[in-house]
Amino acid sequence: MSYILExxxxxxxxxxxxxxxxVDLHIEKGAVYGLIGKNGAGKTTVLRLIAGLIQPxxxxxxxxxxxxxxGILLETPGLYMNMSAFDNLExxxxxxxxxxxxxxxxxLEFVGLSQWAHVRAGSFSLxxxxxxxxxxxxxxxxELLILDEPINGLDPNGIADVRRMIKDIARDGRKTILISxxxxxxxxxxxxxxxxxxxxxxxxxxxxxxxxxSSVGYIRFMLDDMAAAKEVLERMGIYSYQQKxxxxxxxxxxxxxxxxxxxxxxxxxxxxSGCETIHESLEDFYIGHTKxx
Ligand code: ATP
Numbered sequence: 001m002s003y004i005l006e007x008x009x010x011x012x013x014x015x016x017x018x019x020x021x022x023v024d025l026h027i028e029k030g031a032v033y034g035l036i037g038k039n040g041a042g043k044t045t046v047l048r049l050i051a052g053l054i055q056p057x058x059x060x061x062x063x064x065x066x067x068x069x070x071g072i073l074l075e076t077p078g079l080y081m082n083m084s085a086f087d088n089l090e091x092x093x094x095x096x097x098x099x100x101x102x103x104x105x106x107x108l109e110f111v112g113l114s115q116w117a118h119v120r121a122g123s124f125s126l127x128x129x130x131x132x133x134x135x136x137x138x139x140x141x142x143e144l145l146i147l148d149e150p151i152n153g154l155d156p157n158g159i160a161d162v163r164r165m166i167k168d169i170a171r172d173g174r175k176t177i178l179i180s181x182x183x184x185x186x187x188x189x190x191x192x193x194x195x196x197x198x199x200x201x202x203x204x205x206x207x208x209x210x211x212x213x214s215s216v217g218y219i220r221f222m223l224d225d226m227a228a229a230k231e232v233l234e235r236m237g238i239y240s241y242q243q244k245x246x247x248x249x250x251x252x253x254x255x256x257x258x259x260x261x262x263x264x265x266x267x268x269x270x271x272x273s274g275c276e277t278i279h280e281s282l283e284d285f286y287i288g289h290t291k292x293x
Pocket of ligand 1: 014017019037038039040041042043044045046149182
């Protein structure tokens with residue numbers, strides 16, 4: 001597995017308060033990784049630790065493939081408000097000692113700000129500032145892009161713009177994107193791997209594929225003979241089921257054996273008119289990993 005970034009026991013304490021508690025993240029090269037958690041869960045602190053802006057109290061951040069260039073956008077971008085969008089990018093590009101002015105123009109085009117290249121950033125709307133912040137984070141063509149709550153405070157158009165940009169950046173798999181949000185639904189539209197943070201603890205990590213092939217969920221059978229069906233299941237050693245009405249039976253265990261169950265039903269004269277396997281959704285996963293107690 002080629003991880004571009006791993007954290008091992010990553011911990012940050014502020015005085016007696018533990019904001020990040022032994023977090024082990026695993027982020028593959030080329031992934032769009034979503035870090036999800038409520039406000040105050042510790043997302044920003046994890047991202048600052050990864051970017052090297054603060055030092056861990058314990059544990060470490062590792063880059064197994066070598067230290068990548070990192071572009072970072074933390075909540076609201078740090079812009080020079082009295083300078084133009086173009087000059088904001090140029091200052092960073094020149095400081096990094098890379099590329100040419102044409103790269104700054106290209107980035108402005110990518111984030112849809114070409115028209116405003118020579119307008120003061122101070123006159124920009126929040127959405128435009130956020131787009132400029134993304135262009136700033138992309139300056140120097142970093143391999144790892146860290147976006148902290150990039151859609152916070154944006155209107156629906158702004159959100160759609162940011163989402164489109166993230167998809168475009170991720171498209172060729174050259175960059176790895178780590179993006180945090182407290183809005184699961186939004187994150188699920190861009191990320192393919194998810195880490196759930198709760199009170200500083202990483203309570204779960206899962207990929208979309210793992211989720212869809214996970215054995216967590218249930219099977220919905222539409223049947224004619226409920227009593228016979230239950231006997232069949234129990235003979236198969238399956239006891240976790242629920243009857244709903246006269247024809248609907250939910251089976252909560254061994255859900256990978258739906259084929260065997262259908263065969264046994266049919267062999268025992270139970271007519272099956274419908275069968276559907278329902279996997280745990282990302283939302284169920286998230287709720288399961290953030291609930292109290
Ligand atoms: P939000 O989306 O609200 O920013 P978050 O998940 O990013 O939430 P963090 O900003 O990482 O959360 O904060 C996690 C906890 O650590 C919070 O309780 C916060 O008050 C605390 N914290 C963060 N930075 C500091 C600091 N410099 N000193 C003291 N406490 C801090």
